[in-house]
Amino acid sequence: xxxxxxxxxxxxxxxxxxxxxxxxxxxxxxxxxxxxxxxxxxxxxxxxxxxxxxxxxxxxxxxxxxxxxxxxxxxxxxxxxxxxxxxxxxxxxxxxxxxxxxxxxxxxxxxxxxxxxxxxxxxxxxxxxxxxxxxxxxxxxxxxxxxxxxxxxxxxxxxxxxxxxxxxxxxxxxxxxxxxxxxxxxxxxxxxxxxxxxxxxxxxxxxxxxxxxxxxxxxxxxxxxxxxxxxxxxxxxxxxxxxxxxxxxxxxxxxxxxxxxxxxxxxxxxxxxxxxxxxxxxxxxxxxxxxxxxxxxxxxxxxxxxxxxxxxxxxxxxxxxxxxxxxxxxxxxxxxxxxx
Numbered sequence: 001x002x003x004x005x006x007x008x009x010x011x012x013x014x015x016x017x018x019x020x021x022x023x024x025x026x027x028x029x030x031x032x033x034x035x036x037x038x039x040x041x042x043x044x045x046x047x048x049x050x051x052x053x054x055x056x057x058x059x060x061x062x063x064x065x066x067x068x069x070x071x072x073x074x075x076x077x078x079x080x081x082x083x084x085x086x087x088x089x090x091x092x093x094x095x096x097x098x099x100x101x102x103x104x105x106x107x108x109x110x111x112x113x114x115x116x117x118x119x120x121x122x123x124x125x126x127x128x129x130x131x132x133x134x135x136x137x138x139x140x141x142x143x144x145x146x147x148x149x150x151x152x153x154x155x156x157x158x159x160x161x162x163x164x165x166x167x168x169x170x171x172x173x174x175x176x177x178x179x180x181x182x183x184x185x186x187x188x189x190x191x192x193x194x195x196x197x198x199x200x201x202x203x204x205x206x207x208x209x210x211x212x213x214x215x216x217x218x219x220x221x222x223x224x225x226x227x228x229x230x231x232x233x234x235x236x237x238x239x240x241x242x243x244x245x246x247x248x249x250x251x252x253x254x255x256x257x258x259x260x261x262x263x264x265x266x267x268x269x270x271x272x273x274x275x276x277x278x279x280x281x282x283x284x285x286x287x288x289x290x291x292x293x294x295x296x297x298x299x300x301x302x303x304x305x306x307x308x309x310x311x312x313x314x315x316x317x318x319x320x321x322x323x324x325x326x327x328x329x330x331x332x333x334x335x336x337x338x339x340x
């Protein structure tokens with residue numbers, strides 16, 4: 001039995017190594033896509049369960065309002081109750097110029113259809129100032145990404161709605177119109193009561209692009225919400241999350257926040273323009289299959305080879321695990337036979 005336990009431990013180790021290898025490979029792909037030197041996790045702006053220390057505090061994060069810290073599950077900004085407001089803000093500003101922020105969130109409630117009001121992610125000069133904009137102050141300076149579940153007016157799109165606004169500190173968010181006129185970019189995605197954990201991946205490459213991807217219907221399947229090149233972040237912004245309920249309500253929760261510094265290589269004007277064009281490239285329909293069409297034989301075979309290599313690699317890992325399990329079962333069978 002001791003040998004069998006050792007075998008199972010070895011199998012678990014192989015799976016862990018394979019998982020770590022896949023994660024490292026994914027990061028390498030990200031680095032190539034972003035043309036970055038490295039993607040470095042920021043401990044000061046990352047948080048997982050249990051979220052707080054033995055004194056129910058976190059030296060890098062602050063919280064208040066109706067926020068409840070459930071150390072085994074989530075940061076609950078609001079419960080499914082009317083007229084609640086909660087916030088969760090970083091104590092330190094983000095000094096990185098380019099960054100990736102992945103937040104796991106959960107929006108759910110007793111109602112199937114009528115819910116509100118929503119939650120927001122902030123990258124602003126101000127911090128921890130409660131107010132009417134999804135639980136935070138109006139006239140903010142910086143970026144607000146709104147996960148809005150309740151329409152206050154008629155729109156050509158449906159809700160839930162994710163929208164982004166670049167606040168200048170002077171213009172107020174138009175709550176009566178759900179900020180429609182001020183929306184820089186947005187999308188309609190049903191992030192409420194999802195089958196899998198909803199995750200939002202925010203990426204900002206300074207002077208190149210800003211994007212938001214959402215996982216909401218299956219694991220590791222990301223839908224692009226927006227990708228734009230006209231967003232400027234304030235210098236050294238604070239990272240925050242807030243939520244608000246009104247006459248209708250929802251529970252708004254955060255499962256984890258992972259922030260990374262993208263070490264983006266400095267470029268001259270020509271290199272920057274070429275890199276930017278690569279991310280906002282529009283194929284020419286009149287040149288299908290030719291230069292500028294976005295398709296190349298070399299790229300096709302390179303992608304095919306990469307896919308085949310991945311299949312072979314994982315096939316070998318699974319084969320080794322299967323062989324070890326088979327050896328273990330035969331060994332156990334022989335040991336049982338010796339007893340009789």
